[in-house]
Amino acid sequence: MPDVRPPKPPTPFAVGDVLELRKPHACGANEWEVVRLGMDLRLRCRRCAREVMILRADLERRLKRFLVHATEEGSQS
Numbered sequence: 001m002p003d004v005r006p007p008k009p010p011t012p013f014a015v016g017d018v019l020e021l022r023k024p025h026a027c028g029a030n031e032w033e034v035v036r037l038g039m040d041l042r043l044r045c046r047r048c049a050r051e052v053m054i055l056r057a058d059l060e061r062r063l064k065r066f067l068v069h070a071t072e073e074g075s076q077s
Contacts, residue, residue, distance in 0.1 A: 011060050013037060018046065018071030021062045025050070031067060 003022035024030040036042035040055045046061040054062075 010056065011063065012068040013041060013056075013059075016068075018064060018068040019043070019059075020064045020067050022064050023062070029062075034070075 003072050009057055013034050015034055015037060019032050021030050021032060021036065025032075025045050025048070027045060027048040027050070029045055031046040032043040033046055035051065036043050042051055042058055043054050043059075044051045
């Protein structure tokens with residue numbers, strides 16, 4: 001019988017989150033800020049300000065770690 005696992009719940013993203021991706025951008029940075037949410041997400045490079053659209057499933061696969069959660073950033077001030 002094949003190994004049947006329940007599907008992994010989607011990673012919760014919020015506008016303002018800062019992410020580190022596995023591969024660096026062409027400018028050399030690998031820090032991205034979430035600008036827009038939806039089925040696909042808009043990310044802005046923190047170094048050169050280039051914006052890209054990426055499917056949520058692709059982003060979850062490329063995500064290395066969260067650097068800043070938007071909810072944490074607001075509660076610190």
